[in-house]
Amino acid sequence: MFRVEINSTRDVRALETEWLRFQDQAAGTFFQTYQWCSAWLATAGAAQNATPLIVTGRDPSGALLFILPFCVRRRQGCRVLEWMGGQQMTYGYGLYDRAFLRDAASWFATQGWAIFSELKEVDAIDLAEMPAQWEGSAHPLTSWFTLAGPNCSYLLRLDGDYEKVYGRKRSGETRRGNRKRDAKLNKAAKIEVGLPRDRDHAHRLIEQMFEQQRDRLAESGIHGVFNEHERQFVHHLIDLPDHMQPVLLPCYMTADGELEAVALGGLHGGGFWALISSLGSPRLRRYSPGDALLRRTIETCCGMGLTFFDFSSGSFDYKLAWADEEVRLHHAMRGLTLRGYGWALTRIARLAVKRGVKRTPFLWNAVLAARRTLFGQAA
Known part of the structure; x- marks a missing residue:
């Protein structure tokens, strides 16, 4: 002992x-x-x-x-x-x-x-x-x-091959359906997916993400989430000195130049730790932009050599569909x-x-x- x-x-x-x-x-x-x-x-x-x-x-x-x-x-x-x-x-x-x-x-x-x-x-x-x-x-x-x-909470195991992970977790029928929705999404708007260019860009994305999340939660009757000090907390993580970075990975999607969705996670120990996700205006929701961004985020994590994707707590259908572990x-x-x-x-x-x-x-x-x-x- x-x-x-x-x-x-x-x-x-x-x-x-x-x-x-x-x-x-x-x-x-x-x-x-x-x-x-x-x-x-x-x-x-x-x-x-x-x-x-x-x-x-x-x-x-x-x-x-x-x-x-x-x-x-x-x-x-x-x-x-x-x-x-x-x-x-x-x-x-x-x-x-x-x-x-x-x-x-x-x-x-x-x-x-x-x-x-x-x-x-x-x-x-x-x-x-x-x-x-x-x-x-x-x-x-x-x-x-x-x-x-x-x-x-729910955990997905990754390797360097996104297509292998995608094929393991989603059926052929689901993948075909995703391709069709993605095509419609790209036809309905000019879609771009990326990571922030610098810290100023990250701060703007995070602030817009909070506004989107507030409005989306309000639709479900949830109010008062992410107060001023909790927002400052996330911004503070962006401003930590270089020797403590990278801490956050905010993947984002724009539609016709406007922010449509954000998937924010933390980086540590070879994994992505999901924190907050948001969606913009309802006009494109029929094409599941949030699901499209999730897939691109998982692909990005595979490309970075991360070994797991933690979906955080909450029993949502999309987590159950992707997760290897509960x-x-x-x-x-x-x-x-x-x-x-x-x-x-x-x-x-x-x-x-x-x-x-x-x-x-x-x-x-x-x-x-x-x-x-x-x-x-x-x-």
């Missing part, structure tokens, strides 16, 4: 060099990279008064074994420990030395709770969106799981004080109800229909 020295710090910048070096070789996800966490803390996290609390584990020589990027935030009067990253975080995981990963689940099950023994300022923990398996290993915090979450997500919730126990029990009950609704098609479809009827805005 590994001997582990546990430390915690609130000084993110003090770990920058070591964190960046460690994440390049560690097991982890895009959402625990220094780029993601530091950008979120400087923008959306600051607006929510989130206080960083990064827990590190080291072997006796001082070498890093893991980094757990937590933060503390007040929720309903409780001081709650969470993963950094906000609502756009798909996976709660951490960064782990690959040799330590073999014993990590056992270590956290028997000794890991010592992490919380000194956290006097925390009432409860709420560690969300944790995959049961990642890279073929159990999540190191499996023993902490409280309940399965309402969401799943990733079930779990939550860990515990009270650490009397107030925290009450908060955690309420949170668990709410999540259990949400999971039951989402996994009952009749109920979930009824909720979606009611939301569109009561709150939806026409395109």
Whole structure:
């Protein structure tokens, strides 16, 4: 069993060099990279008064074994420990030395709770969106799981040959249908697909993407997503210094010179991590421009030599059609004080109800229909 020295710090910048070096070789996800966490803390996290609390584990020589990027935030009067990253975080995981990963689940099950023994300022923990398996290993915090979450994520395995991936995942009939729709789309408008020319171009694309997404979500009765600080967060990722780039890959499509669709993802660990997608005016939707851009984005990722495409959470038909793996997500919730126990029990009950609704098609479809009827805005 590994001997582990546990430390915690609130000084993110003090770990920058070591964190960046460690994440390049560690097991982890895009959402625990220094780029993601530091950008979120400087923008959306600051607006929510989130206080960083990064827990590190080291072997006796001082070498890093893991980094757990937590933060503390007040929720309903409780001081709650969470993963950094906000609502756009798909996976709660951490960064782990690959040799330590073999014993990590056992270590956290028997000794890991010592992490919380000194956290006097925390009432409860709420560690969300944790995959049961990642890279073929159990999540190191499996023993902490409280309940399965309402969401799943989806993963497509890539190789350098897009046509091989496309043929493996989509039937001949579907491919023929796509070719016909693509031909109609190109006949209806002058279509161009590409990547931003420079940072200024990327900023303009991202801002238009947010406007498109806001309007599209409003059609379904969803409002208030991507506030000012969350927008600043994404723009901040574009402005990170050169030694931290590339972070984002925004593939876009224009129709007659106007932005029609954007597929925004992050780059880390040889993969594309889908973040946000948007569609423009309804006039071309009959030709499925979003699906066309998705296929071109996957093709671009194959050409870049990426090995996987993560579709993020949410059970949509297009994800089910493309995915090789379904990733079930779990939550860990515990009270650490009397107030925290009450908060955690309420949170668990709410999540259990949400999971039951989402996994009952009749109920979930009824909720979606009611939301569109009561709150939806026409395109």
